[in-house]
Amino acid sequence: MNLEQAYYEQKFENAFLRARGNAFQDLFERIMGLAYRVDFMASRPWGSRGDRKNDGFLKSERRLFQVYAPNEMTESKAIAKITEDFEGAKVHWREHFDKWTFVHNADGLPPHVMKLLSDFENENMGITLEPWGLEELRLVFRRLSREDLQSWFGPAPTKETRLGFEDLRIVLERIAAQNAPSDQTVQDVPMGKIEANALSESVAVFLKAGMTKAPLVEEFFARWHDPGLGEKIAESFSTQYESLRKEFTPNKIFSELQDWAEGQDRGTSEHKLAVLAVLAYYFERCDIFEEPWEHGD
Structure with missing residues (x-):
């Protein structure tokens, strides 16, 4: 897929x-x-x-x-x-x-x-x-044509979608505007996290696509005038995740986080890929979703 x-x-x-x-x-x-x-x-x-x-x-x-x-x-x-x-x-x-x-x-x-x-x-x-x-x-x-899919859900991100800082800026500034507490901690990324959270093949595809662009997110934060922006957004994602995990499955949580980050506008394929890059960045940092259990836990 x-x-x-x-x-x-x-x-x-x-x-x-x-x-x-x-x-x-x-x-x-x-x-x-x-x-x-x-x-x-x-x-x-x-x-x-x-x-x-x-x-x-x-x-x-x-x-x-x-x-x-x-x-x-x-x-x-x-x-x-x-x-x-x-x-x-x-x-x-x-x-x-x-x-x-x-x-x-x-x-x-x-x-x-x-x-x-x-x-x-x-x-x-x-x-x-x-x-x-x-x-x-x-x-x-799955019988629907690409034209039908685009008419219904808008353009999809692809491997060929080019992503620039402006696309990230729009997404990150919107998320940064959300209110969130400041007592969340950031952890290192564990191995096997996709499997540990029972995430679907579709979500795995999204995360792998986002991870190819995730270094841009880190570079963006390094250049941004507010050095605390990355942690502010991490707090927003963590808070949103904690509120969702009480009632939704992991796949539904990912979907809800994606919609929340995208905002109300349908957006371009670049905008959607930027959202995936941000999600992958915080997924890898373990701000969202659970760490895999270690043997003996």
């Missing part, structure tokens, strides 16, 4: 994890529409008729979709939803579909839900039932 691929896949995963309700259906329709174009037919409720248990149809595969993304999914509600929607789909669309797909945003489905899907498939010969979650939609997302 190269840097550009890692960047866009992380953006997709963040969008997937954050979307709920109608926002999740919008996300699903956008991905499917970009990936399959006119082959995919989106469907929305229409007056008193509703959506007739159809949240989208992929013509070439005769695949009917039902999307379900509540704020919190419970087993009983999921079973009731699947039962109602599948039985309704057979009433309204049976002659049109051979595959029925339950699209969800849960971190895996409970066993009773999986059994229900299997039972329905066994009881309805000629119909294949499939659950689609993050990984299935990720495969669809």
